[in-house]
Amino acid sequence: MTIYLDYNATTPVLPEVADLVYKMMVDEFGNAGSRTHEFGVAAKRAVELARERVANIVGADKTEVIFTSGATESNNIAILGLREFAEANDKKHIITTKIEHKAVLEPVKYLQKRGFDVTYLNADQGGLIDINDFKAALRDETCLVSIMHVNNETGSIQPIGEVCQALASHEAYLHVDAAQSFGKYPYDLDNPRIDLISVSGHKFYAPKGIGALILRRRGFIKPPLIPIYFGGGQEKGLRPGTLAVPLIAGFGLACELAQKNAQKWCEHSAGLKANLMETLKALNAEFIGNPASPYVLNFSVPGVNSEAVMVRLKGIAAVSNGSACTSNSYTPSHVLSSMGLSKEKIAGSIRVSWSHLTTTVPSEDICSAIKELL
Incomplete structure (x- = not known):
């Protein structure tokens, strides 16, 4: 699923x-x-x-x-x-x-x-x-x-x-x-x-x-x-x-509900993020954005295109390579471009985001799927 x-x-x-x-x-x-x-x-x-x-x-x-x-x-x-x-x-x-x-x-x-x-x-x-x-x-x-x-x-x-x-x-x-x-x-x-x-x-x-x-x-x-x-x-x-x-x-x-639980939600989400980051290090992943929200990780793997990653992750995880509000434009992210990132890093950028409702991030499966593209 x-x-x-x-x-x-x-x-x-x-x-x-x-x-x-x-x-x-x-x-x-x-x-x-x-x-x-x-x-x-x-x-x-x-x-x-x-x-x-x-x-x-x-x-x-x-x-x-x-x-x-x-x-x-x-x-x-x-x-x-x-x-x-x-x-x-x-x-x-x-x-x-x-x-x-x-x-x-x-x-x-x-x-x-x-x-x-x-x-x-x-x-x-x-x-x-x-x-x-x-x-x-x-x-x-x-x-x-x-x-x-x-x-x-x-x-x-x-x-x-x-x-x-x-x-x-x-x-x-x-x-x-x-x-x-x-x-x-x-x-x-x-x-x-x-x-x-x-x-x-x-x-x-x-x-x-x-x-x-x-x-x-x-x-x-x-x-x-x-x-x-x-x-x-x-x-x-x-x-x-x-x-x-x-x-x-x-x-x-x-x-x-948010006011009562925000601190707990942040702590849970930070744990998910730390685990994903640790797993992705095996791919020499480059992390984008610092310091960043505990709810999201933007990363790229050298030599891997984000479109290929999203196709490969079908059936594993629904992720993104940019803002949903402008995803139909198929132009490089103005955010990442403005940060002075290379065209290769922008083309490989993947955004993974979760919440307190996320019990686990399939870090190993994501890593294995990306490995197949290297």
């Missing part, structure tokens, strides 16, 4: 989360915007409980949580929503990195085409930015800094704490794409200097199609975002549309 090892692409929904989603779809199906009867009141109550559970992960207030369809939408609201403020205050400079997800790079590029100046920070071969490069890039007119927490392809963990320190006396808004860390890697995101956090539920055992944007206040002042589309004014006008109550409730429960 094939073992699923592509958890960075998506995760299964936990059974208790699925049960709650089903209940909210079939039994308690009210519209949270209906205030004239008990069905609507119950739906509203479920939404607010979920909002509190999301906020608790990062020590935010529940009023700072806006529900979205996922991290892509959250990223777009966070970046494009600042446009009017930036233009009005002549602060049209953005700092981001070359290894961001396309859901950050594309809206940034949109603003760049409309007169914004963008600094794209380089990453080293470990996938990390240089904090001194970041400090040098800061200007008085910098309005937005957007730096992901954990990279989806390499698992590299950016020095968010150091970024926060560098911004201690600067007014720029700090946005963190936390799709790969929220609920799984319980560090850094509780820093009050982070203004905006993008979250995607399906990356940590909630359904697809639900996520959040967390907008931390500075004192009593919230980030000056405006909506990027319009409707009924839900979610304080920033994300209009009928709330997906079942998905929101399930998302909230996933957050509660």
